[in-house]
Amino acid sequence: xxxxxxxxxxxxxxxxxxxxxxxxxxxxxxxxxxxxxxxxxxxxxxxxxxxxxxxxxxxxxxxxxxxxxxxxxxxxxxxxxxxxxxxxxxxxxxxxxxxxxxxxxxxxxxxxxxxxxxxxxxxxxxxxxxxxxxxxxxxxxxxxxxxxxxxxxxxxxxxxxxxxxxxxxxxxxxxxxxxxxxxxxxxxxxxxxxxxxxxxxxxxxxxxxxxxxxxxxxxxxxxxxxxxxxxxxxxxxxxxxxxxxxxxxxxxxxxxxxxxxxxxxxxxxxxxxxxxxxxxxxxxxxxxxxxxxxxxxxxxxxxxxxxxxxxxxxxxxxxxxxxxxxxxxxxxxxxxxxxxxxxxxxxxxxxxxxxxxxxxxxxxxxxxxxxxxxxxxxxxxxxxxxxxxxxxxxxxxxxxxxxxxxxxxxxxxxxxxxxxxxxxxxxxxxxxxxxxxxxxxxxxxxxxxxxxxxxxxxxxxxxxxxxxxxxxxxxxxxxxxxxxxxxxxxxxxxxxxxxxxxxxxxxxxxxxxxxxxxxxxxxxxxxxxxxxxxxxxxxxxxxxxxxxxxxxxxxxxxxxxxxxxxxxxxxxxxxxx
Numbered sequence: 134x135x136x137x138x139x140x141x142x143x144x145x146x147x148x149x150x151x152x153x154x155x156x157x158x159x160x161x162x163x164x165x166x167x168x169x170x171x172x173x174x175x176x177x178x179x180x181x182x183x184x185x186x187x188x189x190x191x192x193x194x195x196x197x198x199x200x201x202x203x204x205x206x207x208x209x210x211x212x213x214x215x216x217x218x219x220x221x222x223x224x225x226x227x228x229x230x231x232x233x234x235x236x237x238x239x240x241x242x243x244x245x246x247x248x249x250x251x252x253x254x255x256x257x258x259x260x261x262x263x264x265x266x267x268x269x270x271x272x273x274x275x276x277x278x279x280x281x282x283x284x285x286x287x288x289x290x291x292x293x294x295x296x297x298x299x300x301x302x303x304x305x306x307x308x309x310x311x312x313x314x315x316x317x318x319x320x321x322x323x324x325x326x327x328x329x330x331x332x333x334x335x336x337x338x339x340x341x342x343x344x345x346x347x348x349x350x351x352x353x354x355x356x357x358x359x360x361x362x363x364x365x366x367x368x369x370x371x372x373x374x375x376x377x378x379x380x381x382x383x384x385x386x387x388x389x390x391x392x393x394x395x396x397x398x399x400x401x402x403x404x405x406x407x408x409x410x411x412x413x414x415x416x417x418x419x420x421x422x423x424x425x426x427x428x429x430x431x432x433x434x435x436x437x438x439x440x441x442x443x444x445x446x447x448x449x450x451x452x453x454x455x456x457x458x459x460x461x462x463x464x465x466x467x468x469x470x471x472x473x474x475x476x477x478x479x480x481x482x483x484x485x486x487x488x489x490x491x492x493x494x495x496x497x498x499x500x501x502x503x504x505x506x507x508x509x510x511x512x513x514x515x516x517x518x519x520x521x522x523x524x525x526x527x528x529x530x531x532x533x534x535x536x537x538x539x540x541x542x543x544x545x546x547x548x549x550x551x552x553x554x555x556x557x558x559x560x561x562x563x564x565x566x567x568x569x570x571x572x573x574x575x576x577x578x579x580x581x582x583x584x585x586x587x588x589x590x591x592x593x594x595x596x597x598x599x600x601x602x603x604x605x606x607x608x609x610x611x612x613x614x615x616x617x618x619x620x621x622x623x624x625x626x627x628x629x630x631x632x633x634x635x636x637x638x639x640x641x642x643x644x645x646x647x648x649x650x651x652x653x654x655x656x657x658x659x660x661x662x663x664x665x666x667x668x669x670x671x672x673x674x675x676x677x678x679x680x681x682x683x684x685x686x687x688x689x690x691x692x693x694x695x696x697x698x699x700x701x702x703x704x705x706x707x708x709x710x
Contacts, residue, residue, distance in 0.1 A: 632649075
């Protein structure tokens with residue numbers, strides 16, 4: 134079949150076949166768009182000439198002799214055998230026309246007019262901002278007059294002249310009809326134009342390097358500010374623990390009760406019975422401690438505490454609860470360094486129970502209560518460091534009448550000036566001693582005379598001795614001392630207690646009819662043991678004897694003329710001072 138196939142030169146797909154009656158360039162008629170162009174067709178009888186599409190005839194058939202309807206101002210068709218003049222200055226195809234008439238734009242065939250050339254708006258120079266695309270009017274419609282159907286068999290096909298588009302000014306978009314679709318500069322690209330004449334195109338606006346650098350600088354500044362701010366915030370949180378107020382953790386409130394044998398339990402039980410004494414006399418004043426013995430208001434303390442008020446002084450007693458009362462002296466004894474005062478008109482007194490000092494063991498825990506340096510209700514704790522320490526205190530008078538001899542309990546519980554006369558209690562809050570003396574770093578031995586503070590060497594009178602003396606002072610106003618009826622040589626440097634040759638007043642050293650004379654003691658004998666306990670000096674012998682009651686029986690070991698002897702002795706009694 135040869136129907137519909139042209140017999141002339143075959144056009145290539147990239148060629149522009151010429152069409153008879155093409156509108157030459159410069160005719161004044163605007164170019165028609167490819168979708169509006171239609172091929173010319175011979176008119177049908179009794180019907181206006183309309184375009185319906187090309188209808189190729191057989192190769193040997195002649196064209197129909199129909200005349201097309203006249204079109205005003207339409208150019209005359211060119212002769213079929215006339216060779217069209219190619220458009221000057223445009224590139225020509227380099228290959229023969231395609232026999233199958235494949236158009237480059239997918240049109241209806243080689244007889245269709247070429248689509249209009251669309252040129253993009255020239256792109257402005259690099260860096261120049263472009264205005265937003267304006268709404269553009271579609272190209273004006275072109276009416277193509279009907280042309281007589283000509284034989285497509287041409288010796289040579291000539292490319293269709295391209296309509297010219299008026300050039301637009303730099304950076305301006307062509308005008309657009311109102312209501313028309315927006316034109317795109319990419320639809321105006323001309324593949325047949327010379328390479329040098331193609332406009333510069335690109336997507337979007339040109340990049341602005343200055344703006345990018347500014348963004349990088351801003352980002353860097355922001356990062357630096359964030360680092361500085363983060364460091365400052367971290368330092369503040371580390372130093373202050375956060376931005377909120379500090380709330381320290383704290384344990385919940387506990388029950389106030391304590392175990393009775395704890396220091397707190399002992400203090401709670403004993404403090405109501407402990408008092409502070411303020412003594413003033415004509416020449417001196419002092420502060421000490423005491424504790425309640427009974428509900429009648431008797432209070433036991435040290436003799437050196439009440440010594441300033443012995444003749445015409447005043448004694449004021451302050452209880453742990455703050456109540457104050459005046460007291461009067463009941464009795465005192467300088468040899469034991471004990472005294473008893475009494476308050477009246479005070480109700481609710483709580484006596485402090487007494488323990489047994491003979492049952493105390495070294496290492497037992499103890500608590501000392503007093504008013505060191507007038508600090509009332511001071512509680513310290515420690516242990517029993519030793520027992521039966523021979524301690525002498527006083528002696529300020531020079532005649533020995535104020536010297537006290539104590540077979541003391543040693544403790545490391547802190548005792549300071551002002552603790553004198555206070556109780557030393559065990560774990561059951563029972564009194565086992567009366568705090569009386571300390572050994573200070575300045576070689577002081579007593580609690581008077583501006584002694585320095587405690588160095589862990591405190592001494593207390595055993596309560597067994599204190600009880601006996603207190604009972605005598607309350608009942609008779611004076612205390613009795615056990616004696617052996619001999620005078621000792623206090624300057625003897627040997628081991629033991631030596632009986633002197635004569636008494637201090639010039640009389641015999643051994644009292645006639647006294648306990649020593651009855652036992653067989655003679656001047657010059659050296660007593661080395663009392664009830665099996667070693668004696669190293671005269672002071673120790675006095676301490677050992679005064680640790681007993683008058684009437685007690687002792688076993689003495691002595692040396693005479695190089696020989697050791699043992700004898701029994703019953704203690705006598707002498708009034709104290």
